[in-house]
Amino acid sequence: MALIVQKYGGSSVRDTECIRRVAERIVTAREAGHDLVVVVSAMGDTTDELLGLAGHVSPMPPRREVDMLLTAGERISNALTAMAVHALGTDACSLSGDQAGVFTTAAHGRALITEVLPDRVRQHLDRGSVVLVAGFQGFHRESEEITTLGRGGSDTTAIALAAALKADVCEIYTDVDGVFTADPRIVPDARRLDRLPYETMEEMAASGAKVLAPRSVEFARRYGVTVHVRPAHGSGPGTVISAEGEQPSAEVRSAVTAVAHDRSGAELTVCGVPDGPGTTAALFRILADAGVDVDTAVQQAVRPPGRCGDLTLVLPRSDGPAALAALRERRADLGFDELRYDPSIGKVSLIGTGMRAEAGVIARFCETLSAAEVDITAISTAESRISAVCGADRLHEAVRALHAAFELGSPG
Amino acid sequence: MALIVQKYGGSSVRDTECIRRVAERIVTAREAGHDLVVVVSAMGDTTDELLGLAGHVSPMPPRREVDMLLTAGERISNALTAMAVHALGTDACSLSGDQAGVFTTAAHGRALITEVLPDRVRQHLDRGSVVLVAGFQGFHRESEEITTLGRGGSDTTAIALAAALKADVCEIYTDVDGVFTADPRIVPDARRLDRLPYETMEEMAASGAKVLAPRSVEFARRYGVTVHVRPAHGSGPGTVISAEGEQPSAEVRSAVTAVAHDRSGAELTVCGVPDGPGTTAALFRILADAGVDVDTAVQQAVRPPGRCGDLTLVLPRSDGPAALAALRERRADLGFDELRYDPSIGKVSLIGTGMRAEAGVIARFCETLSAAEVDITAISTAESRISAVCGADRLHEAVRALHAAFELGSPG
Structure with a gap:
């Protein structure tokens, strides 16, 4: 019992x-x-x-x-x-x-x-x-x-x-019937995962997979609670999330487990930020004080020394109005030229264990998106995740391309 | 303050x-x-x-x-x-x-x-x-x-x-605008009462006036809480309920304050109840055990000695099904002939302080209803109340007739 x-x-x-x-x-x-x-x-x-x-x-x-x-x-x-x-x-x-x-x-x-x-x-x-x-x-x-x-x-x-x-x-x-290698509504051959380790589920939840709230997975990992995601109506086997999880089989070339996507972000570009120590720091302080949670930040890489550049921020769309208001109020102090705001961006993430160690995963990730004609604004990586920010209109295509390239689907 | x-x-x-x-x-x-x-x-x-x-x-x-x-x-x-x-x-x-x-x-x-x-x-x-x-x-x-x-x-x-x-x-x-001498939807010249003593309000609430729950008035009386019934939308003076209340003025011939009515009761007649000690008591015990709250009971007054008679009970309509089930189950023990059930009866009540002491109030009550062609099944009296059970179809007429006969309306 x-x-x-x-x-x-x-x-x-x-x-x-x-x-x-x-x-x-x-x-x-x-x-x-x-x-x-x-x-x-x-x-x-x-x-x-x-x-x-x-x-x-x-x-x-x-x-x-x-x-x-x-x-x-x-x-x-x-x-x-x-x-x-x-x-x-x-x-x-x-x-x-x-x-x-x-x-x-x-x-x-x-x-x-x-x-x-x-x-x-x-x-x-x-x-x-x-x-x-x-x-x-x-x-x-x-x-x-x-x-x-x-x-x-x-x-x-x-x-x-x-x-x-x-x-x-x-x-x-x-x-839904469990946790899948990608959203089955976007990727028809997405495969249900039988088992998953906590870490992978945590990254998937944080990257937009809606099946579980990120904090709840963290709680399960911390206390070693075995979580079984099951369909409410039906009798499918679902997905078990535990410390063991699914080990990559010999047939799979990389440790990649799934593709997640998220459309809850917005992109805010601060154009013409003066180059100088402390300007970027001041900007982040203002956003933190306004309760804005910055997900990713990209500074324009190539620019003449001493000249103004652009800073692109990815943040939750719900924080957008607060971020815009806080920065507009301090425009004179910060000395930037203008703000550009895109409320509908997408983020696609490749998730798996020990991916950073796997040679060539990032390269193949970029090549795949490039071949699928998905323009990337920013890339961020973590121990078990690679994410790219792209236009919302190309998000589904990005998910399908990565799912196919990393051979995550059902065989045949 | x-x-x-x-x-x-x-x-x-x-x-x-x-x-x-x-x-x-x-x-x-x-x-x-x-x-x-x-x-x-x-x-x-x-x-x-x-x-x-x-x-x-x-x-x-x-x-x-x-x-x-x-x-x-x-x-x-x-x-x-x-x-x-x-x-x-x-x-x-x-x-x-x-x-x-x-x-x-x-x-x-x-x-x-x-x-x-x-x-x-x-x-x-x-x-x-x-x-x-x-x-x-x-x-x-x-x-x-x-x-x-x-x-x-x-x-x-x-x-x-x-x-x-x-x-x-x-x-x-x-x-509503306060406590009235009768329901203004039934009696157009019903008069709002400025003040009322607890006892009168308690009898009115128990007799079907919906403005306050009976138990709450009892609570107010016990702890001496002044209650002010006021219109939620508007600025009328409402009615104050307190220990003092409204004293009958010299112009009013009796201490009668209001007419209340109630249509939540049902009438259950047990036909052919054997005459004998204990039969009526057994019947009331069965109803009490079934959680039925009997309001009024009338035994057929005139019948040949030793012969079976009818017992008429007034009870809350919501208790009707439980009462019928309990009595049917014990029909063999009790030896009655049949049950008759009328789920739609009315009760009209005349309410005021010291009414029992006032000579002729009950007589005038009965004469008034008789003149208005209201058939009465049962009458019950209390210190500050006289009630009659009648058909639901004549209830409004009964309220209007009593309100007029006891001169409770606005003058002119």
């Missing part, structure tokens, strides 16, 4: 019919003899609908009140799922984040889990109940305030609970 | 536009220098919509989970109202029932408030915040479970908070 933590996303519980199907799956696992803790996201678009209501009453609602508002969404979906499980003759009980002992930092809207003390979860498990826990929410002990973890927080709740309860596995149910 | 508790019903906050209007009223009171605690019900039909979702996933949802579900409704409306107040430049903070220190019995769905310890409410008031408290919900300390108080519970929350905080007044904002 295993202890299993399951997590169902919002699209898996978007209406009461879906909730009943989720309940059937829960009861099947329970009847197989397993102890079950289940984290359910808010139903469908509830979170966005609640944020819409908040926008109607306040242009800038206090984050504390946004958290009070949004946590109602998971309370509703978890109570309904508990009822649906109960209706099938299996004891079930729903707990809010604070009742389940999910303690966080004080930062409303982006709190980090500091500790999970799941005493009440264990009590209900010992009584034979399936325990539903509201994801995405926690409790700051000192201020006794309700907090939320930010988007994707329910994955983190599930994995943190699995770590605290020493669960055998954390099953993440999604509307 | 006064400490005021305000309560807004669901129809006053049915959309974000209404919430903004409520926020303006709150800010106006705050700017007049008052400390404010505000209880807001769930938006419009939220509670019924959530119960509808529960009905889709379970035929008989556990009460504990229903409470987890429904309490989300007040959390949403209170957080949104706090945001709307904040957007007008006034500090505001929303608290759930447990955060506000509203402790209750363990009975899910019909918990009673045992104690209010509003330490956090006071802290936020001391910091100059308007404090929004989620009504209708509480916390059972021993089990650490979230509870609800049942329909109308937000009135009780507001009055209990006013008592615990020793507030100067508890203002109940509604979609």
Whole structure:
């Protein structure tokens, strides 16, 4: 008999019919003899609908009140799922984040889990109940305030609970069949991966693969939680993410595992930045103070000494307005000529273990994109990742070209 | 500077536009220098919509989970109202029932408030915040479970908070202009009452006047909380309910204050009940065990000794199915002939202080209904009330006739 933590996303519980199907799956696992803790996201678009209501009453609602508002969404979906499980003759009980002992930092809207003390979860498990826990929410002990973890927080709740309860596995149910070598909607021969090491999944999540939130994978790696990504409707084998992962087979020429892509970035070019010590540093300080998260920066490489050059920054599109406002305000101090802003850029990333050691991977990466006529603004590399910034219009073509060149697809 | 508790019903906050209007009223009171605690019900039909979702996933949802579900409704409306107040430049903070220190019995769905310890409410008031408290919900300390108080519970929350905080007044904002001598939709010349004693308001609430929940008025009387019923949109003077109340003026011949009516009852007739000691008692025991709340019972007065008679019961329509099932199951033991059930009866009540002492009031009550051709099934009396059960089709006529006969309307 295993202890299993399951997590169902919002699209898996978007209406009461879906909730009943989720309940059937829960009861099947329970009847197989397993102890079950289940984290359910808010139903469908509830979170966005609640944020819409908040926008109607306040242009800038206090984050504390946004958290009070949004946590109602998971309370509703978890109570309904508990009822649906109960209706099938299996004891079930729903707990809010604070009742389940999910303690966080004080930062409303982006709190980090500091500790999970799941005493009440264990009590209900010992009584034979399936325990539903509201994801995405926690409790700051000192201020006794309700907090939320930010988007994707329910994955983190599930994995943190699995770590605290020493669960055998954390099953993440999604509307896809598992983790793929590329998005199957873009690359028809993309292959489902049976197993993946944490590091590769972390890079994929950070590079735009939406199946798991980056922070939740980091949590799983840190506490050694085996994560099983499975289809919510259907019975496919899914993908297991653990310390072992998938070793490159002899047939594969490189350690490359997958191609990820991301279209949430924007490109900001500061034209005519005066050459001189401290100007670039001052610019980054201004952006940091404005809460802007710079992903990549490229200084124009070739320019006459002492003359002005261009600085190109890649940042999350959501930070674009704040970055533009902060730089415009300080234009006189910084002495640049103008700002150019492109809100629709793409980023394509090649992900695998020990890629940097593999000779020629970067060269082949660039050659492939060049042959596919994808213009690159910037390239960045990490231990397990090579990324290129390109125009959004060529992004899908870039993904397909890299997937083919590195022979990631299903054979035949 | 006064400490005021305000309560807004669901129809006053049915959309974000209404919430903004409520926020303006709150800010106006705050700017007049008052400390404010505000209880807001769930938006419009939220509670019924959530119960509808529960009905889709379970035929008989556990009460504990229903409470987890429904309490989300007040959390949403209170957080949104706090945001709307904040957007007008006034500090505001929303608290759930447990955060506000509203402790209750363990009975899910019909918990009673045992104690209010509003330490956090006071802290936020001391910091100059308007404090929004989620009504209708509480916390059972021993089990650490979230509870609800049942329909109308937000009135009780507001009055209990006013008592615990020793507030100067508890203002109940509604979609009517105050408490009237009869429902103005039925009796066009019904008169708004300026003041009312607790006892009269309690009888009116128990007899079907919807402006306040009966339990909340009892709470106000017990703790001496002055309640001010006011229109949510508009500036009418409303009705003040306190220990003093409205004394009958010299022009009014009796102490009669108002006519109330109720159409939530059903009539169950047990035909052919064997005459004998214990049969009626056994029947009432069965109904009590089935959780049926019998309002009025009438035994057929005239019948031959030793022969079977009919017993007519008035009960809440919502208890009808349970009553029928319980009696049918025990038909053999009880030996009655058949059950007759009428789910749509009316009850009209005349309410005032010391009415029983007033000679001829009951006689005039019966004469009035008889002249108006209203057939009466049963009559019951209390210290401040006379009620008659009649057909639902003649209920409005009964209300109008009594209102006219006892000269309760506006002069001229």
